[in-house]
Each structure stands twice: as C-alpha cells, then as structure tokens.
Amino acid sequence: MADPELDQETDAPPPAVAPLLARANAPWLAAPAELLQRMHSQARFPHGLLLIGAPGGGQAELGLRLAAELLCRVAGPGRCGRCADCLLFDAGNHPDFRWLRVAAGKKEIAIAQARALTGQLSMRSYRGGAKVALVDPAEAMNVHSFNALLKTLEEPAEDTYLVLATSRADRIPRTIASRCMRLRVPLPERGAAQAWLAGMGPQRDWEALLALANGAPFLALDYAEAGLEGIDAEMREALARAADSAADLVAKAKSWADHAPAARLLWLESWLARELKAAGQSSDLVNNNRLPWLRGPGRDTKIRSGHRLLDRVREARRLAGGSLNLQLLFEDLLVSVAAFLAEGTQRAQE
C-alpha cells in the first residue's frame, strides 16, 4: 500500500516500529492482547476496533502489536517474529500496513491521508494476507477525515482491519464508534507500574514521573526522555507565586507554551481535580493543611468556581492539539488560577 505521492505530500517520517512493539509486551497489556488473539483465532477479530486509554496508556502500542499479529500468517497465538511478514513489519516496510498519524509540523491528520487510506484498504492485499491500518491518535482526525473512513467501516473488505487508538473517546463521532468494537486499555496499579519503570532505568525518580503522567507508564517514560522530572515542583512554585503577583504571568505563559505545554495542562488538570476532590471530602483536618484557599466562609462558592475552572482546563487540553495560540491560552488560565487562589486566600483570612 506504499503511496510515494502521499508520503511526499504528508512528509511522513518512517515510523520506528521496534521500540513501540517492545513496549507493547508490558504486562498490563497482556489481557487485552490475549482477548483479541482469541477473537482472531476464532475468526472474530473486529473490522473496526477502538482502543481507548489514558494519555500514554498503551493503546497505540497495543494497536501496533495487534497489527503485527494480524499480518503474521504463521499459526499460533501472537506473531512468530521470523516470517517475511514479521520482518517487513519490524523494518517498517510491510506493504499491507498503514500507520495513519499526524505528519511532521501538522496538528491534524489530513483529509487527504484518510481518503488515501480508504482507497488503499479497498484494494487487494499486496502479500495475499490481511490489510491493517492503525490510526493514532484517532482524535487527531477532524469530522471530514472520519467521514472518509466511514465507508471502510460500513463495507469492510475481506480480511481488512481498522484499529483506532485514542485517549479521547469523547472526540470520536458516534457514527464511527458505533461501528467499532470498543476496548478500554487498563492502566497498571501504581506499584506494578513503578516496578516496570524501574526495569527501564533505575536512576530516575519514577514515582514523581508517574505522578506527573497520571499513572500512565509510557507517558512517564516519555517525560523521563524529555527530562520533565522538575515540572511538578516548578508548577507548584509558579502557582504559589501566581497568587502573590500577576506581574510575570506573561513571561510564565510564554515559557510554558514553549516547553512541555501538554504536560503542564495535564498537571494543571490533575492538580485541580485532586484538590477539589479533597475539598469535597470535607475533612477539615486534611484540608486546613492542604487547601488554605478553600477554607472559611464562602467555601461552597469557591468549590463551584474551582469546578468551573477545571472544566476550562479540560477544554484547554482538548483544544491544545488544534490550531490554538498556546501562550494566550496559558495567560488566560494563569490569570484565572491566580484570581482563584487569591480569592481563596482572602476568604480564608476573613
């Protein structure tokens, strides 16, 4: 299914298959992988599969592993790793596999990419086996790209499989989701995740990285590679100072937009969600220490405005993948957070 014109147009770099396939062997992905292997061996593998997980939860890695297994024609569960199909796949050259992703420098999967994929999936298999496409992340498609894929799902060609990986099930149109088997990819327990991460390199603060990644080990690995261990302390300090003075908010917003904006948005969301959850449990013993800005009279109003702010952070995280001015977004959020924290401190002092 190689299409030199399309590759030129989208400037797609050759995908590095091996590191992601290695991750796909992580223990917490074994159960969903085995379920789908069973379906495959009973000729019940779905033509459309929607893998849903947390950001960095392993849905893309699992999707890649399933694609490799569908393309290997040696009998037995899993893949053999030695046949011509497996070798082509590992080299990133299997002609019956398409990996639809956001091209370098782009923020969306282009409609042209989705249309080309539909065309390729309707043609005969190059190697006489299955044809498989992985769309990752599926939420990077817009409504027109999704529409282009509908035909593939409505009239699937024989032995043709479309695997969509997403951390944003709410952004997958119902017309698409309803034609797919939906499978939630679980996150491991904290202890298991830390043990697995320790095996990847003992010299890192995995506990901090895992917390920063909301418990998703692959995201923690990506954060480690990007050297983001310090983000938690940095964000806490920034918020503490944001409440004091709004003077350097613009500079702060610029530096956040330039460096790890997605990690910072995820941090803001989980910080606010955690604080509000603790406030909701309303144990003063805990909250007097943790949430001075949520104490005292007017607490319920504060909590309500906190939830509104959380909605805005979530919306910002949704929009951040699109064509959005990140600096303005962070300025706006920082002003709101600063106002929120300052108001809380005043209330607590009253």
Ligand SMILES: [Zn+2]
């Ligand atoms: Zn094989």
